[in-house]
Amino acid sequence: METTGVVRRIDELGRIVIPKEIRRTLGIKDGASLEIYIDKDVVALKKYSTMNNLVEISNVYSETIYTTMKMEMFITDRDNIISCPNLRKKEYLNKSISKYLEECIVKRTKIKENDRKKLYITEDTFIECNYIISPIIANGDVIGLVILINNEKLNENDKNIVDIASQFLGKNVEE
Numbered sequence: 001m002e003t004t005g006v007v008r009r010i011d012e013l014g015r016i017v018i019p020k021e022i023r024r025t026l027g028i029k030d031g032a033s034l035e036i037y038i039d040k041d042v043v044a045l046k047k048y049s050t051m052n053n054l055v056e057i058s059n060v061y062s063e064t065i066y067t068t069m070k071m072e073m074f075i076t077d078r079d080n081i082i083s084c085p086n087l088r089k090k091e092y093l094n095k096s097i098s099k100y101l102e103e104c105i106v107k108r109t110k111i112k113e114n115d116r117k118k119l120y121i122t123e124d125t126f127i128e129c130n131y132i133i134s135p136i137i138a139n140g141d142v143i144g145l146v147i148l149i150n151n152e153k154l155n156e157n158d159k160n161i162v163d164i165a166s167q168f169l170g171k172n173v174e175e
Contacts, residue, residue: 018045027079027096047079054169058083061165065148071158073165074121074147075136078105081121082144095122097145101133105142108135114153121147130154134166138173 008016018028028034028047037044054075062073066085074092075083081092098120104111111133113119118126129149136144146166148158 054172055082057172058169061168065161065165069161071148071150073162074149075144075165075169076101076147077144078102078142091125092121097121098123101145101147104133104145105135108137108142110134112154112159116151119147119149132159132162134162136166136169136173138170143170143173 006019010016034045058075062083065073072085074081076097080094080096084092100120114130118128119131120126131149132154134146135142146162148162
């Protein structure tokens with residue numbers, strides 16, 4: 001465990017302030033949820049994602065879409081790519097999503113793009129493709145995105161597949 005040398009007092013309500021530099025370094029934004037762990041005399045905080053328990057099912061879902069339809073499905077939480085086809089895992093898995101995808105989350109945007117555009121998956125990498133993006137909503141909050149990409153034109157059935165995936169994942173988080 002790395003030490004920062006920063007000391008903070010606990011206030012009368014039991015709160016501590018995590019220094020801005022640490023929040024920035026770890027990508028912890030205002031309103032983010034943190035998971036609290038205790039190990040002997042150490043209290044540790046970890047960024048919490050409601051999608052953590054869906055990683056396995058997301059992997060099966062995106063891989064099934066790839067093997068049956070030959071289309072790539074990416075699934076994100078609010079910060080990172082949590083699932084993508086096996087052929088893209090080294091390049092994208094667990095990487096931070098792009099500002100464009102963050103915007104889609106904030107605006108609850110559903111997008112269908114059939115004019116082959118650059119889709120920035122991370123800030124540094126893009127795929128030139130047709131794509132459909134659908135937010136994953138659980139308990140009224142957007143918790144991630146489902147993204148389907150293809151070189152061919154996408155149709156209404158493809159849009160339905162993305163909508164079903166996002167609703168399915170959202171319902172699984174709610175239960």
